[in-house]
Amino acid sequence: MSKSTPNPPVRRRNLAFKLRPILRWITRLRSTPHAIAGGLALGTFVSLTPTVGIQFFIVVIIASLLNLNRAAAIIPIWITNPVTIAPIYTFNYWIGLQFVDGPPVKQVSELFLEISKSMAKMQFWEIKEQFNVILHTGREVILPLTVGSVLVGLVCGGITWGLSISLLKFLNTRRRRKNILY
Numbered sequence: 001m002s003k004s005t006p007n008p009p010v011r012r013r014n015l016a017f018k019l020r021p022i023l024r025w026i027t028r029l030r031s032t033p034h035a036i037a038g039g040l041a042l043g044t045f046v047s048l049t050p051t052v053g054i055q056f057f058i059v060v061i062i063a064s065l066l067n068l069n070r071a072a073a074i075i076p077i078w079i080t081n082p083v084t085i086a087p088i089y090t091f092n093y094w095i096g097l098q099f100v101d102g103p104p105v106k107q108v109s110e111l112f113l114e115i116s117k118s119m120a121k122m123q124f125w126e127i128k129e130q131f132n133v134i135l136h137t138g139r140e141v142i143l144p145l146t147v148g149s150v151l152v153g154l155v156c157g158g159i160t161w162g163l164s165i166s167l168l169k170f171l172n173t174r175r176r177r178k179n180i181l182y
Contacts, residue, residue, distance in 0.1 A: 031069040033168035039063055039072030040164045045157035047079040048088060049149045050134045050142065052119070055080070076160070082120035086112040089145060096148025102140050111137060
């Protein structure tokens, strides 16, 4: 009878551990916690609006005007990409339909899937074409989408700001305490 050695327990890394390099990079940005949190919130807001293709330019210009951290503002704009456009825009459209009339969600969802597929075939630098694909959906779709996107973006941007300012203040306090002890 042979003894079988039990498999060693698999250590599951928690989310904070996996995000550690990103958090470390964010906390080392040369800016105040308010400017960094503001940049993250701005990027989150813009990423949820139907401005795919020009989001980078929008966040850089607005972050510069509002004295927010531009690097922090750029990070969240990658939330919307060819894989996530259809579900995000469908949800935003559905929210917008609560305030503005438009075509049925199922029909528009299929349109967003087609947009997503066409954007997946585009090159990164085809910025104008990416934005034009969204613009050509028609006014009856753009209006509810924009209303829903602004509302969802404001809520998500506010949540992002609140969480990030709290986290940044906590990490900065922890770093100061650590430096005092050593």
